[in-house]
Amino acid sequence: MMKGSLLYEGKAKRVYHVEGQPEQLILSYKNDATAFNGKKKDQFEGKGRLNNLITSKIFDYLKQHNIPSHFIKELNHTEQLVAKTAIIPLEVVVRNVAAGSITRRLGIPEKERFNPPLVELFYKKDELDDPIINDQHAYHLTDISKEELDSIKDKALEVNALLANLFKQTGLDLVDFKLEFGRIADGTIVLADEISPDTCRLWDDKTGEKMDKDVFRENLGDLISVYKIILQRLEEHTCAK
Ligand code: C5P
Numbered sequence: 001m002m003k004g005s006l007l008y009e010g011k012a013k014r015v016y017h018v019e020g021q022p023e024q025l026i027l028s029y030k031n032d033a034t035a036f037n038g039k040k041k042d043q044f045e046g047k048g049r050l051n052n053l054i055t056s057k058i059f060d061y062l063k064q065h066n067i068p069s070h071f072i073k074e075l076n077h078t079e080q081l082v083a084k085t086a087i088i089p090l091e092v093v094v095r096n097v098a099a100g101s102i103t104r105r106l107g108i109p110e111k112e113r114f115n116p117p118l119v120e121l122f123y124k125k126d127e128l129d130d131p132i133i134n135d136q137h138a139y140h141l142t143d144i145s146k147e148e149l150d151s152i153k154d155k156a157l158e159v160n161a162l163l164a165n166l167f168k169q170t171g172l173d174l175v176d177f178k179l180e181f182g183r184i185a186d187g188t189i190v191l192a193d194e195i196s197p198d199t200c201r202l203w204d205d206k207t208g209e210k211m212d213k214d215v216f217r218e219n220l221g222d223l224i225s226v227y228k229i230i231l232q233r234l235e236e237h238t239c240a241k
Helices: 045-064 101-106 135-141 147-167 224-241
Strands: 002-010 015-017 024-029 032-035 040-043 072-076 079-083 091-096 113-123 172-183 190-192 200-204
Touching: 015 040, 015 190, 024 040, 045 072, 045 079, 045 224, 091 147, 091 190, 113 147, 147 190, 190 224
Parallel strands: none
Antiparallel strands: 002 015, 015 024, 024 079, 032 040, 072 079, 091 113, 091 172, 172 190, 172 200
């Protein structure tokens, strides 16, 4: 596996070509943490490794449950091999419990449960601070059809049920999370990007403690020790199976 040239550098990852494999990419997880669309920034030694290992475990689990994704395999502690996708510029957020932007936007108190879970769409556009959009906006702003958007939302809810169950078994309440989808070469839409404590809210189901990037956003403590606990609990779960 020969790492090729840098294709793109994002806030949390670098994306490299793979020599001789035009339909594959290498994602390299960085130690950078950003919040509030890059307005708050820091670096945490070991964060890239933790998010790579956690994302790899989660995509492996989803693969076992027949959720197609771009994930191929973990290459080393900070890198993974994925199928090349054209990312659809949508952030698909699923919420089980009110937290974060929805509490500010709609005045819903934190901790209120949503039954059934909510799906929200945001337009992935840094210059606009990723605004919330509706389905009609999504058809106009992206190349997806109604059938494709319906299937993305169904998939997001299916992923929610699987992840909520996984995290429950590790003593964590899955509050909300963000997914991204992309098209592989033949146009099929698959789950892409990462699923980690950077992109999920996870609360300890006994103490209610925040165990995710809110620790950084809200200066609640040591991010790395919290992310280490998430990885350890996922490892114990996969070993116990
Ligand atoms: O900020 P908000 O409450 O809308 O975030 C909902 C969920 O989506 C949170 O788990 C957050 O970590 C995730 N998210 C993300 N990337 C963004 C925006 C939100 O991973 N750009």
